[in-house]
Amino acid sequence: MPTALTDLCRHPIVQAPMAGGASSPELAAAVSTAGGLGFLAAGYKTADGMYQEITQVRGLTDRPFGVNLFMPQPELADAAAVEVYREQLAGEATWYETELGDTAGSADDGYDAKLAVLREDPVPVVSFTFGCPDRKTLQALDRVGTYTVVTVTTAAEARAAQEAGADAVCVQGIEAGGHQGTHRDDPHSDGTGAGVGLLTLIAEVREDVRLPVIAAGGLMRGAQIAAVLAAGAAAAQLGTAFLACPESGAHPLHKQALTDPLFTRTELTRAFSGRPARGLVNRFLREHGPYAPAAYPAVHYLTSPVRKAAAKAGDPQAMSLWAGQGHRLARQLPASGLMETLVAELAAARDQLNPSGAAGTGPLGSAS
Known part of the structure; x- marks a missing residue:
């Protein structure tokens, strides 16, 4: 049966919510206006800051858009381990002439206040x-x-989302840039064997739940979107692909690094936030990643001043350069131009997959 996603966007393309400033109101509005589904990232913002960005998007487009919330995190941080990491980072603070951050920040990211705003003044998707x-x-x-989506990284998490009453799941493969959206941060699962590739994960989730699937992880081209749709997804979510757009709020050094030959690969690391996140391998990640504790968001607050000071100094080697595995395929196009290109590539790929021109499943597929 057709999913409610068909009411939200003309094309099966979702712009990933990227916390930290990349998912600007201008980017979300441009993607939605072009027929995709733009997203704001409420993570690390106050409830009022989130509301101000919602107001900006509404002033820029009349199309549906979404807002992403971080779930509150348990107080599991080992204070002693965080203090040891603070000592290890003392040299970074000295080098960049700044202080390390206060780790006593809230672990709930203002969740209840943000939910109250979204209930009182609803947006199309959360x-x-x-x-x-x-x-x-x-x-x-x-x-x-409001249409609700839960990010999942396993079939078990997808089952939990279905049982809770979510309308859809965003299935995040190990290829995805930025933080892995695991429901439980287990440091014992760290390592090269952690996580599942996107196509395999789509299949596993489709076996277990009946919810529409939004596929995320390393997607940069229309042919890849066609592949995940053929695998059973209703839409594809792209983050790194939109990071290089001029409307993105990402730092210019971050945008440049995506295709800079100096940055050849990505890794999952706890170095910057205390939670596994995929980023371009730079000096900070190499030197501190092996020693970073599983302590989110304490480590995020701890390293924040260093990351900001490095950006101000024009040094990408101590910035959190979040990126998916497909970062080398980034294109510096306006969001509308990127959407147009992706839609054309998707159409061409579908023609190759279906040369007879038989009827397909519609612009956003279907769920069974």
């Missing part, structure tokens, strides 16, 4: 990362007409 809301929360959003 997605969740780092966990699954309870049924009561999802029902409250459903009552105000």
